Amino acid sequence: MTTPKTLSEKIWEQHLVRQEEGQPDLLYVDLHLVHEVTSPQAFESLRMSGRKVRRPDLTMSTVDHNIPTIGRDLPNPDPLSQQQIETLRTNCKEFGIQLFDMFDLRQGIVHIIGPEQGLTQPGMTIVCGDSHTSTHGAFGALAFGIGTSEVEHVLATQTLLQARPKTMSIEVNGELSFGVTAKDVILAIIRKIGVDGGVGHVIEYRGDVIRNLSMEGRMTICNMSIEGGARAGLVAPDETTFAYMQGRPYVPKGEDWDRAVEAWRKLPTDEGAKFDTYVTLDGAAIEPHVTWGTTPAQSVPVSGRVPSPEDAATASARETAERSLTYMDLKAGTRIQDIAIDRVFLGSCTNGRIEDLRAAAKVVSGKHVASTVRAMVVPGSGLVKAQAEREGLDQIFKDAGFEWRDAGCSMCLGMNPDILMPGERCASTSNRNFEGRQGAGGRTHLVSPEMAAAAAVAGHFVDIREVL
Amino acid sequence: MQPVKDITGNAIPLNRADVDTDQIMPKQFLKRIERSGFGPFTFFDWRKDPNFVLNNAAYEGAPILVAGPNFGCGSSREHAPWGLEDMGIQAIVAPSFADIFRNNCAKIGLLTVVLPQEDVDYLIARAEELPAQRIKVSLAQQTVSIEGTDWARHFDVDPFVKHCLLEGLDDIGLTLQHDEDIAKFESTRSPLLPTTSTAA
Ligand code: SF4
Numbered sequence: 001m002t003t004p005k006t007l008s009e010k011i012w013e014q015h016l017v018r019q020e021e022g023q024p025d026l027l028y029v030d031l032h033l034v035h036e037v038t039s040p041q042a043f044e045s046l047r048m049s050g051r052k053v054r055r056p057d058l059t060m061s062t063v064d065h066n067i068p069t070i071g072r073d074l075p076n077p078d079p080l081s082q083q084q085i086e087t088l089r090t091n092c093k094e095f096g097i098q099l100f101d102m103f104d105l106r107q108g109i110v111h112i113i114g115p116e117q118g119l120t121q122p123g124m125t126i127v128c129g130d131s132h133t134s135t136h137g138a139f140g141a142l143a144f145g146i147g148t149s150e151v152e153h154v155l156a157t158q159t160l161l162q163a164r165p166k167t168m169s170i171e172v173n174g175e176l177s178f179g180v181t182a183k184d185v186i187l188a189i190i191r192k193i194g195v196d197g198g199v200g201h202v203i204e205y206r207g208d209v210i211r212n213l214s215m216e217g218r219m220t221i222c223n224m225s226i227e228g229g230a231r232a233g234l235v236a237p238d239e240t241t242f243a244y245m246q247g248r249p250y251v252p253k254g255e256d257w258d259r260a261v262e263a264w265r266k267l268p269t270d271e272g273a274k275f276d277t278y279v280t281l282d283g284a285a286i287e288p289h290v291t292w293g294t295t296p297a298q299s300v301p302v303s304g305r306v307p308s309p310e311d312a313a314t315a316s317a318r319e320t321a322e323r324s325l326t327y328m329d330l331k332a333g334t335r336i337q338d339i340a341i342d343r344v345f346l347g348s349c350t351n352g353r354i355e356d357l358r359a360a361a362k363v364v365s366g367k368h369v370a371s372t373v374r375a376m377v378v379p380g381s382g383l384v385k386a387q388a389e390r391e392g393l394d395q396i397f398k399d400a401g402f403e404w405r406d407a408g409c410s411m412c413l414g415m416n417p418d419i420l421m422p423g424e425r426c427a428s429t430s431n432r433n434f435e436g437r438q439g440a441g442g443r444t445h446l447v448s449p450e451m452a453a454a455a456a457v458a459g460h461f462v463d464i465r466e467v468l
Numbered sequence: 469m470q471p472v473k474d475i476t477g478n479a480i481p482l483n484r485a486d487v488d489t490d491q492i493m494p495k496q497f498l499k500r501i502e503r504s505g506f507g508p509f510t511f512f513d514w515r516k517d518p519n520f521v522l523n524n525a526a527y528e529g530a531p532i533l534v535a536g537p538n539f540g541c542g543s544s545r546e547h548a549p550w551g552l553e554d555m556g557i558q559a560i561v562a563p564s565f566a567d568i569f570r571n572n573c574a575k576i577g578l579l580t581v582v583l584p585q586e587d588v589d590y591l592i593a594r595a596e597e598l599p600a601q602r603i604k605v606s607l608a609q610q611t612v613s614i615e616g617t618d619w620a621r622h623f624d625v626d627p628f629v630k631h632c633l634l635e636g637l638d639d640i641g642l643t644l645q646h647d648e649d650i651a652k653f654e655s656t657r658s659p660l661l662p663t664t665s666t667a668a
Contacts, residue, residue, distance in 0.1 A: 017653045018646055023628045026643065028653050030661055038545065040501035051640070054650075057663040066499065080499035087501050098664045119662050131544040131568060145568055147546035149575035149639070157643045159650055163626065195486055196538040199567055229541065231567050250662040260660045295486055316485050316536065323484075413543075415495045434490045434542060436513050 004270035006167050007236050008202040011142040011267070015125045017159055024161040030124040032154050033110045034061035034097065036088040037415070038129030042152035043091040054158045056096040060119060063088060063102055064109045065415045069378050069405035072102055077417055095155075108381020108407040111135040111349040115219065116383055118248025122237035122264040127154055132349050132431065134225040137234035138218035139241055140267050142202070144231040166276040168201040168230065172209035174283040179465035181359070182217030183351060183429070183448035185209060185281075186224040187289035187299045193279060195297045198230025201277060204269065205235050209283035215244040216355035223350045224431050227296040236268035288464050290336050291433045291446040293324030298433075300336060302451065302463045308332035327435050328443050329423075337461050339445070343426040344375035344456040345438070346402070346449055348412040351429035352380025354387050356449040360429075361393040363453035363467065369401035370459030376403040376418070378410040402456070414439045427455040469577045471636035475558045475605040476615070479532035480521055481595040487535055488542035489569060493551045506547055507554030526599035531558040534591045540569025549573045559605040561612060563588050574629050575639065579607055581623045587612075590619075607633060 005013070018026040032055075039061075046053070053059060066081035076082035085102070092099040100107040106117065111132050114120040122140035127133060129151040136143035146160065154160055170193075172185055190197075203225050210218065218235045225233030235241075242261055245251050252260045287301035298321070300307060309321035309332065325332065330339070346352075346360050357379065369375045377397050379385035385407055388394055394404045411418040412430040420426055420442025429452050430437075433444040447455065454467045497509040514520045521527060533552065539562040540548065549572045552560070559579040573580045583591075594601055594614060602615040607630060613620035632639070643650075 018649045024626075026646065026649070028650070028657075030657075037498050041503045041546075044501070044503070049640075057665050060664045078499070084499050084501060119664070121662060124661070129544060129546075131542065145544040147544050147549075147568060147572035147575065149546060149572065153640050153643065156640050157650060158654075159643060161639060161643065195541060196564060196566070199538070199564060226542075229538065229566065250664075252660050256660055263658070263660070295488075320485050413490075413495050415498065432488075432490070432542060434488045436494060437490050440494070440513055 004273035006269040006273045006275060007140060007204055007234060007267055008142055008167055008232070011123055011125065012164065014123065024163045026159050027125060027162050029127050029154050029158050029160055030058060031114070031119055031126045032059045033114060033126065033128035033133070034059060034151070035065055035110050035128070035130065036063050036084045037065045038148050039091065039151055040084060040087045042148050042155060043095070045152050046155055051156045053095040053097065053155045058158060059097045059155070060114070061088060061092055061097050062100040062107055062110055062113055065409045065413065067102060067408045068416050069408050069410050069418060072406055081416065105382040105386060108384065109349045109352060109409055111223065112352060112380035112384065115139065115215070116248070116381055118245055118251035121245070121251065122241060123267050127160060131226045132223050134231065134233050135219050135223040135349055137222040137225065137232055138215060140234055140237035140264070142232055142234065145226065165231070166201045168198060168203045168277040168279065169275040170203050170205050171207035171280045172205065172283045173207045173280065174209065175212070176209055176283050176286065179288055179450070179468055180286050181448040181450060182213055182220040184286055184289045185283070186221045187291065187296065187446065188281060188286045190224065190228045190297050191289070191299050192281065193228050195227065195295050196229040198225060198228040201230050203228070203230045203233040204275070205233060207283070210235055211238065214355060215240060216353045219353065220350055224296065227431055237264045288448065288451055290451065290461055292328065292330060292336070293321065294327055294433055294435050295320070295324070296431065296433060296446060298324055299446070302336050302461060304336055306330050306332050306334045306336065337463065340425070340460045341373060341427045341445070341455055342424045343420060344373060344452050345378070345411040345426055345428040345430065346376065346452055347378030347380065347410055348430035349380060350431040351449045352378065352384065354384050356429065357384065357388050357393050358391070360449040360453035361396045363450050364400040364402070364457060365396050367400055367457045369456045372459050373456050375401065375456040376405055376411070378405045378418070379407050381407045411438050413437060427452045427461065469636045469638060472577055472579055472607050472633040474608065475531050475579065476602055477531040478527065478600055479534050479591060479595040479603045480527045480530045481592040482521055482533060482535040483592050485536035486538045486541055489540055489545050489548040490542055492540070492548035493545060498545060498547050503550060504554060506551035507556070510551040510555050524599065529556050531556055532603055532605060533557050533560045534588060534595060535560065535562045536588070537563040537585065539565050541566040544568045544572070546572045549576055549578050553578050561588060561591060561605070574633065577633060577636065579605065579633065581605060581612060583612060583621055583623055587621050
């Protein structure tokens with residue numbers, strides 16, 4: 001009998017090109033996603049050493065980080081952004097890589113378009129010069145972020161040198177309460193394990209709560225694995241996965257589909273397989289979360305208050321908490337629902353999918369954004385945007401006073417003109433509340449799409465369970 | 469990549485946990501398409517505080533950075549290590565590092581050294597007290613020592629990373645030597661796997 005294996009171990013072993021004692025494993029990469037920010041230096045270096053892209057047909061690219069979300073037909077207001085976008089265009093042309101460019105309906109955030117096109121499939125290895133590549137793990141793929149030197153390595157060899165990671169099982173049992181979303185689950189997980197709890201590990205999310213989530217919800221969870229320190233997070237493929245995938249442009253058709261599904265069914269972790277680390281959470285106990293600080297682990301239930309640094313477990317945690325409170329201009333003991341906001345950002349690879357927009361639209365339908373708030377919706381891809389418009393969601397948002405934008409990363413990191421002004425406070429559906437992430441001096445509170453929508457209407461955080 | 473030699477010089481004490489790459493290299497500088505010249509942009513926002521350690525002339529040109537746990541967390545941007553390297557940092561000592569950041573450093577020959585929290589605390593205190601204190605980081609010996617004292621600590625390093633750093637080896641060149649293995653693997657891949665040219 002063979003030893004029982006976990007999902008990530010199976011994928012790892014199926015992609016081993018070469019293994020040698022004392023060296024990292026050489027893994028084959030099934031899909032390499034490329035965007036404009038982390039690739040120019042890799043292509044340049046490739047050119048300088050006279051190397052080619054080994055498998056342009058396993059490489060896909062788009063523009064997302066820099067690109068404006070309004071007035072795309074006008075000249076880009078930032079010449080440097082423009083240069084970066086044009087550089088990607090030139091590189092894709094020179095090396096024969098498919099690009100979903102600015103006016104392609106399929107353009108969007110790199111982690112949204114892979115699953116949307118059906119390029120993301122169970123059992124694959126997927127890499128991208130972007131830490132949120134973990135998103136693709138929702139399909140039972142082993143997907144992780146890499147740096148630019150590694151991007152160059154993958155371009156040249158279609159492989160990656162990687163030390164074998166440890167495995168972590170995070171089990172969320174039971175059932176979620178009303179008003180609690182996948183975003184709240186991952187915020188609760190990160191709060192529990194800490195921002196470095198997953199370092200060196202691949203996380204597999206398990207348990208009834210995960211099984212009952214939609215693919216969108218699973219992607220939200222896997223997306224933020226990196227915020228818990230893990231490079232990859234995955235969920236075993238099941239009927240929900242297959243139903244989501246079927247019929248998408250790049251998935252197998254007809255008999256091939258049946259054969260593919262048959263192979264995917266063998267992927268889930270074997271009975272009796274061991275993980276290096278185990279974590280469990282009770283799903284029923286999770287409440288809607290709001291971050292109050294400058295790391296994604298600094299969150300509390302919306303019914304709570306800003307915690308006191310005095311209660312921190314260690315001296316260094318206390319210092320970190322004090323710094324966070326100063327930066328966020330918050331006082332310990334303040335009720336979360338008394339925190340007033342200036343901006344709302346609905347979007348990003350964490351929560352910029354159609355289901356997120358539907359959920360938020362439901363909350364704002366027939367209501368209006370508070371007079372003190374400026375709110376925007378940035379769909380994760382051109383196709384998400386088109387779908388939302390077919391469903392009339394754009395009208396609901398516009399009627400409620402939201403700005404309705406074109407697809408991109410936008411204010412998740414503010415490389416384009418969508419940024420917070422110093423001191424502005426934002427309820428954001430993105431993934432990072434680091435200092436200055438959404439604009440120098442800006443203050444970010446991470447929440448679910450529903451909570452962001454409700455905050456937009458009220459002008460401050462509200463408990464979504466009292467609104468729905 | 470240049471081979472990593474013994475590094476001797478003073479150390480910058482950055483006593484903060486969870487320093488993320490958004491702080492090390494803020495987004496507005498990621499638009500450049502060059503690989504060099506990122507040094508002046510490191511910690512751009514934190515440098516606005518006159519009391520920030522990098523604004524202290526005593527640490528100018530120091531080749532070693534000592535920092536709190538989980539250094540380099542967040543975004544995968546290699547621009548962060550490029551910036552640190554460009555400002556003259558050759559080794560970073562911390563109780564722990566984020567995975568991607570650590571990989572990125574290894575690829576460009578920037579040494580990351582993990583020491584227990586109490587040793588890092590000691591180094592930070594020493595560097596704060598005596599900004600000119602010279603510290604030696606030897607990859608060959610796998611030691612960090614404080615010059616003029618008998619304080620010395622051993623650190624662990626992945627043997628392959630050590631070998632590559634000491635020899636200044638180019639990963640891609642190494643992997644390309646295994647072209648046959650790669651081609652062999654490719655010939656066994658399932659035909660059902662997607663390519664970017666096979667959309668329906
Ligand atoms: S949406 Fe934000 S987190 Fe996602 S890829 Fe874009 S910048 Fe990164």
